[in-house]
Amino acid sequence: MSVRDDTRIAPTRRLILAGAAALAAPGVARAQARFPDRPIQLVVPWPAGGSADVQLRSIGDIASRTLGQPVVIQNRPGAGGTLGPMTVAQQARPDGYTLTQMHLSVLRRPWMMRTPQWDPIADFTHIIGMTGWLFGCAVKANSPFQTWQEMIAYARANPGKLTYTTSGIGTTNHLAMESIQEKENVQLTHVPYRGSNEAVTAVIGGQVDMVCDSSTWAPFVENAQMRALSVWTAERVPRFANVPTLKELGYDLVVTSPYGVSGPKGMDEGVVRVLHDVMKAALMTPENTEVRSRFDMPLVYQDTQTYRAFIAERVEYEKAMVRRLGLTLDG
Incomplete structure (x- = not known):
């Protein structure tokens, strides 16, 4: 076929493609409009019952009113808070109807495995950054430790005897405690639980000496069932004004572990925009602000593009930290 013949066919092909796109576009618009x-x-x-659970339930309740459909919370604990996100990445359809909390352990844990089971970037569609946790350490009210320094002195004199609990092996708070033990040259025994509420219950019940986790312990400190020894924020928390920060105690650590919401890879960006916008609106309401204030959870809002950039940067940080510390898990 000559070049001239080819030029006659090209416009026809373009018209066919344009017509197909025009026919397809209303269908796409209708599909997005129905979401x-x-x-x-x-x-x-x-x-x-934990702080993240309560905060995300609030987001779901508020978002449901705008979306016209319920946002149903499914609790799926396990594997240091990574079982649920891993299941979403591996099993959920990318249609916007299955989402998960995204937190730093999900970014870190794959690099602790001999064979990573998910890729924190490629296997998810990251939607919005929301908030973080107030972390701290607390003991039962009748504990012999009145201060952090007394606890460290006891741990130094009694290697391995003092027990502490977190929400799982390889979580941000667990790694912070490992760093503290390394700096202080002390040995504590880690007793992981599936969540901070279970950890607090264990301490109050006398099964474990100390909880080092998110602020589920806070109400128990306020009602004098527990005593806080440290908080992990950059500044002291107003309602626990007598409790020192890790920085004040001599550690170069600020731990808030920002989290957000993500879905499985391949989600339609129009659906992502709908979900981002409705969750952002919910995050900024007085209702959700009150929930975050109750747990001293800082506002760490990030839009979709900013949150994706944060995830990509943080994955590299977590990967390097795991390698530097030689952190490994079985499996």
């Missing part, structure tokens, strides 16, 4: 047309499931990878 959501059934309940949305938000997987919380911790037991019910």
Whole structure:
């Protein structure tokens, strides 16, 4: 066929493609306009009752009013808070109807495995950054430790005897405690639980000496069932004004572990925009602000593009830290 014949065919092909696109576009618009047309499931990878669970339930309740469909919380704890996100990445359809909390352990844990089971960037569609945790350490009210320094002195004199609990091996708070032990040259025994509420219960019940986790312990400190020894924020927390920060105690550590919401890879960006916008609006309401204030959870809002950039940067940081510290898990 000559070049001239080819030029006659090209416009025809373009017209066909343009016509196909025109026919397809209304269908896409209608599909996006219908979202959501059934309940949305938000997987919380911790037991019910913890600070993240309460905060995300609030987000779901508020978002449901705008979306016209319920946002149903499914608690799926395990594997240091990574079982739920891993299940979403591996099993959920990318249609916007299955979402998960995204937190730093999900970014870190694959590099602790001999064979990573998910890629924190490639296997998810990251939607929005929301908030973080107030972390700290607390003991039962009748504990012999009145201060952090007394606890460290006891641990130094009694290697391995003092027990502490976190929400799992390889979590941000667990690694912070490992760093503290390394700096102080002390040995504590780690007793991981599936979530901070279970950890607090264990301390109050006398099974473990100290909880080092998110602020589920805070109400128990306020009602004098527990005593806080440290908080991990940059500045002291107003309602615990007598409790020192890690920085004040001599550690170059600020731990808030910002988290957000993500879905499985391949989600339609129009659906992502709908979910981002409705969750952002929910995050900024007085209702959710009150929940975050109750747990001293800082606002760490990030839009979709900013959150994706944060995830990519943080994955490299976590990967390098795991390699530097030689952190490994079985499996």
